[in-house]
Amino acid sequence: MSQPASSGEAGPHQGRSGAAMFARFAFPPNDLGHCGPPGSEQLLASGAAVRADAAGDAAGDPEVRARVPQFDGAWPYLQLLAATAGLGDVLAAEVVSAYWLGGELLDAVDPVALRATVKRGFRGQPGVAERLADTPDALTAGAGASHGFHVFVVYPWVGLLGPGSDVPRSVLDSCRVRWGTVESVGDEKARVVSRPLTWDGTSLGLGAERAETCRWTRGRHAFVRELKPGHQVALHWDWICDRLDDPSVAELTDRTQRQLTSTNAWLAQRSHPT
Secondary structure, three states, rough: OOOOOOOOOOOOOOOOOOHHHHHHHHHHHHHHOOOOOOOOOHEEEEHHHOOOOHHHHHHHHHHHHHHHHHHHOOHHHHHHHHHHHOOOOOHHHHHHHHHHHHHHHHOOOOOHHHHHHHHOOOOOOHHHHHHHHOOOOOOHOOOOOOOHHHHHHHHHHHOOOOOOOOOHHHHHHOOOOEEEEEEEEEEOOEEEEEHHHHOOOOOOOOOEEEEEEOOOEEEEOOOOOOOOOOOEEEEEEEEEEOOOHHHHHHHHHHHHHHHHHHHHHHHHHHOOOO
16 A cells, blocks of 8 residues: 655654654544644644655644644643753653653653642642642652653543443553554554553553554554554554654653552552551
8 A cells, every 4th residue: 555644764753853743642632632722633744744844844833833832731741841951942852752752851850840830730630639649759750740640640530440430441541652563554553562551449550462453544644654563653542653662662661660650559548548
C-alpha cells in the first residue's frame, strides 16, 4: 500500500519540533473530545506533516502553538518544565518529550514548585488535594511533572478505583502513554504487543504482554513512517503516536513503575487510614 504522510524517523523526537510532537500525543484524546479545543484534524495534519523548511520545522505549526494553552491538563506542566530548563519556548522538544515520555528534566523540577503548580492549576479536580496530602512523596518518587503524574495523581479516575467496575482501570490504561512492539500492520490499524494496566482491588500493576489493536493512520496522515513489525512504539488511547528507541522504552517503563508505586502507596493509605 502507499505510505501516508508521516512525521519521520525513530527516536523520542523523530527529528521534529516540540509542537509537532505535542500534536501527535494530544490528538487521540482531543479527537475523542476528552481534552483541548475542537479541531483535532489540525493536530493530525500537523503531527504527521513532513516539512522541507528547517526553520519552520523547528518552530512547528503556528496554529497548533496557538491552541496548546487550551489543553489545560498539559499546559501547567509544560510551563513548569520550560521554566525549570531555563527555556523561553514552552514547546521546546526537550520540554514536550519530558512531559509525554520522561527524561532527566523531570528530576530537576522543584517538588515545591510542582505542588504549587498542581494546587493552582487543578484545585477543582476531585480528591487531588487529599492524594497529595496522603502521599507526600508523590511529588518526588513518581513520574514528576509529567503526563503519567497527571493520570495517576491528578486525574479523578484513580479515586474511582474499587470493586464492581473495570471502567476506571480501563480509562487509566488508555490515558497513560504506554509502550509496545508492533506485531503486524494493516492499512489503517496495527496489532501491538503491550502490557496492560491491572487492578487487583488493592493495587495497580502491569500485566503480562498481550496484543491490542491500535490505529496508525487516517487517510493520508500517520504519525510514524513505514510502520513495520518489530518497531517499538508509544501508544496513547487507541493511536500509535511515535517510534521509540531502547532508551526511551526503558525511561518510560521506569517512570511508569515509579508512579504506580507512589500511587499504590496512596491507595493503601485510602484502604487503611490511620
